[in-house]
Amino acid sequence: MKLQNRSVLITGGNSGIGLGIATRLRDEGARGVIVGRNADTLADASHSLGDDFVALRCDVTKLDELEGMFRRAEEAVDKLDVLVVNAGGAVGVGSIQPFTEVDERSFAAMTDLNFKSVFFTVQKALPHLNDGASIVLVASIAVHKGFPGMSVYGACKGAVRSLARTLSTELMPRAIRVNVLSPGTIDTAVFSRLGFSENEAAAMKEEFAGLIPMKRTGSPGEMGGVAAFLASSDSSFVVGEEIVADGGVVNL
Secondary structure, eight states: OTTTTOEEEEETTTSHHHHHHHHHHHHTTOEEEEEESOHHHHHHHHHHHOTTEEEEEOOTTOHHHHHHHHHHHHHHHOSEEEEEEOOOOSOSTTSSBOGGGOOHHHHHHHHIIIIIHHHHHHHHHGGGEEEEEEEEEEOOGGGTSOOTTBHHHHHHHHHHHHHHHHHHHHTGGGTOEEEEEEEOSBOSTHHHHTTOOHHHHHHHHHHHHHTSTTSSOBOHHHHHHHHHHHHSGGGTTOOSOEEEESTTTTTO
16 A cells, blocks of 8 residues: 555546556545546546546646636645546547658647646646655657657657656656556557458457567556556656566667
């Protein structure tokens, strides 16, 4: 119970990696808030997590909604000890495009979701964080590897990694630690959200697994284990760092 009675907030906590993180933090004793845009998945996730978690609907790309969400979160669980900035992803407009085909609309959609929202989620959270809090920014192995068609997404995740270093310095007077979790290929519903059929999604997962030294994809629960370490006092001397959880893709 590394996070007994700690208050946490996870953006994008209504599905996939975010829900895996929320579940693990709950199992470590935390109570808190999950944030998402989809009312149906929020309701399902809230039911799964139980009474110690509140679900708040919010579009994290909109600053006025962020401010209101953090006010509601503090009313629900008091000031926060842990902030996990997970919302984002390579889905929707502009997610996978050749560099020469990226236009302003798709560029804005990707940067709003994967960098602007991260930057301002942390900024708007600061008045609602306790001194000594832990911030976990979720990036991607796209920080380290170039994937065709993902120029904007990869650049945004590189910016998130860089932001963690700067924030670690600026927030040191409040003893707030900022670290990064960079997942590899994780078994979530993202393949279906990209429009692939069930059989196509299964084939893609198998193909990706073959490229991973461990010969399997990761699970949201495994990402939750890394996040719990970074959120807890077990990582009290870890600041501005990144943990790559990808089954060995980057380093082997």
